[in-house]
Amino acid sequence: MRADVVVVGAGPAGLAAAAELAEGGARVVVLDAGQRPGGQFWRHRPEGIEADRDLHHGINEFSTLQRRLRDQEARGALTYLPGHQVWNMTASHDHCVIRALRAGRPADVAALEVRARYVLLATGAYDRQIPFPGWELPGVVTAGGAQALLKQDGIALGPRVVVAGTGPFLLPVAVGLARRGADVVATLEANHPARWLTHPRALAEQPGKLVELMEYAAALARHRIPVRNRTVVVEAHGAGRLEAVSVARLDRHGRVSATRRRIETDVLAVGYGFSTQTELAVSAGCAVTTGSEGTVRVTVGDDQRTTVDRVFAAGEITGVGGARLAQVEGLLAAAAILAALSDQPVPHSAALRRIRRERARLGRFADALHQVYPVPDAWPSLLRADTIVCRCEEVDLAGIQHALTRGARDGRSMKMLSRAGMGLCQGRTCAFATATLTSRSTDERLDLASSVRRSIATPVPLGLVASHPQADGSPTDGTTTFDPPQRTGRDT
Amino acid sequence: MSSVTRVVVVGAGIIGASCAYYAARSGLDVTVIDRGGVAGGTTGAGEGNLLVSDKGPGPELELALRSLDLWVELGAELGTASFELEHKGGLVVASSDAAMTALQEFAATQHDAGVACENVSPRELAELEPWIAEDVAGGVLYPADAQVQPGLAAARLLEAAVALGADLRLGEECVALRTAGGSVQAVITRSGVIETGFVVNAGGPWAGALADLWDLPLPIHPRRGFVLVTEPLPPVIRHKVYSADYVANVTSGSEELETSTVVEGTPSGTVLIGASRERVGFSDEWDPGVVQRLAERAVALFPPLARVGLMRTYHGFRPYCPDHLPVVGLDSRMQGVLHASGHEGAGIVLAPATGELVTQLITDEQPAGYAGALSPDRLTLVAS
């Protein structure tokens, strides 16, 4: 299969870009692991997103994007492939090769290779986790996982739920669960929203966000959900399944109080910000950095192009900043890719200038948000020797410490000596924690980049790797030439 | 001036770790330096093969036989679980009658040289390895073949060396040697000077570059190899299994990509698949063609692997010497310099005997019989 552009990810960034690209004349293939478009932000049930208006923001925007994509599909300009996981990508000087897997029950799994002139990576993010005693008990889920079950399956985990961690994402999770009948017994925020007062400009530039925050506060109050700031879960208790959590306050210096309160609950939905899905960018050779907020960011220029000519990136993987920023980046990437396809410079339009300014404002807000809601520094003090750090390989803190005594000093050697990160999730869940523990012990910089070197982004049956189509595309493919619309001189 | 002989080992991979261990055990004052971490190079990218099965009669086989005995001792001394030592045995499989004949002839020469091996029929192969392809022509079983987790093995050896008084300095890069009157005086690193009478070049595929730095050229080059790792499985592949063409692969000097099939299980349940050899310098570029070819051949040998998930791949660089022998011994161009590199894909199995030989040479003991053939001075070694 061939295309002008492959868009990987059908969340806000991917959808915004794909619509612009196809309408702009490019032949687009959208590959998305989900069954329906929307990514995490607009994850919805098979019955449609309108069935859950009270669980979503920007439904009209989503519906418009969805309609535009369908129109382009009908036109033959866009191929949308849900249920497809990209497992590897390589880029050369004149094209990219995207290797994907059509997921399904074992007999239905198939391989697909797409060649494209450009790729836009919009692979998004997932909840970042820190370990604590008991976190592996059944009943402990990520905040995003609780929300995914809610939005995708209409399932409100419970009956009693504690929502904990840090960041404003916890609020829609708590409110959503409550709206669908869960007994949200508490929402625990490790930081304090008063920290926003140290970032007045960012808040002032985003009045809508402040309104949103207040709406959530009101909703939490209506559902009688107590909110405790500067509070963290220090332990999850239960015999074989979660029965209660112990919580403690953090003082102004972030130290954990010795006083524990016990909250009985059936489910704990926990999240400490987000980690980004950047392995495809790294596979293709793109430069990445570790941000001060502790996530990996793909390095992009003003046009959303990475350090590899044929590869663009938009959305959370360039820096976690929410759905609107993701869309804005998608639009800018699309403009740049359309220009590259027709060998023209990106047009100087007022519309694009406005979008770039919006990107800058939203970026400032995101930076401020990360500073208001950092991962609490003292989390390692909660760990005991037998606290699981790597869930897949069941490596506990003692195993991590043993590796440190034997010379583990970076991501690679820590993985090799402790096995943390060697399991099926390949470090996605534990990399932040193990990298932090390593860096604190060795006094070296936090090294997250090595953990995202994954040449295989999702397990692929060996038989499909063995017979992976290396052919040059089928003759019944759609147009492979770029077909730009007539320029009318109007702002687009 | 101390009366205890000082040795600096450059390189904290399996060879350096082994040299450090045997030297420290022998009472030498050992310092190990590495510009990176433990097993940061070839060792961390290997499969942990301890094979005699792929070696024909000659000095390398003798080194391997001695080294395998030492691995057994190390397992008893340091704990087999600490580096996942498994005496699983090796199975070489022939896919055709012609290959089987050649394999049997080769095995006979190995047998004469002291390698335990026995022919197995296709039916016996199927009993030994239920997942093996139906159309195999037969094979040879080598009970002495074993496996370790190489990174853990290097770490364990270094830990034991440190316990015996060795000094381990990671993140310490050698930038020069200080010599006087044709002998070593000190090793100069980025952060200081280590006075020493002996220095061991255990730089793996970078041993050539290190030797250049010391103005003692040595023809060691990188030969890249990929390893495929599957998702964790129950124990379905019980031995180290490889196709008969693996042997031809190892001994060739071809510039082209060569792949041969090597498949084995690990204690954690993952299955490792190799082996490829390319001369592409130190290129880190992922190669879809190599990965595909390795997957293809593994599935051909073990058809049920077709539905097993490939979870990750990694690659490393073997230290390759053009005459296919490791380079272990004193450098006659500079007193006090030893080299211990060029082990190609056999570094793990050959490490203990290498460490033992290096120690023998430093302490002026009678070295093992194969020392002459492995010496850097050997006539076949032409700087290339």
Added chain:
Amino acid sequence: MSTFEFDGNEVPFREGQTVAGALIAAGRRTWRTTPRGGRSRGVFCGIGVCFDCLIEADGVSNQRACLLVATESLVVRTQAGVGRP
């Protein structure tokens, strides 16, 4: 009502629902034990990233229940450790 088989029992599902969603709706929270500690696991991240929710589907282990869409003839089993060969 559509159903799939789980450990010999019939589990109802709605069109488009994942195996994890259907199992949780039917009251099951765990369907796996870990290889080393024998610990019970079910959904953790819910979006296919953490590989906690592994299940055996149509005889093949290590399938992510939160991604696998339920279908009528699907045969699903608890995965013990690394599963069956």
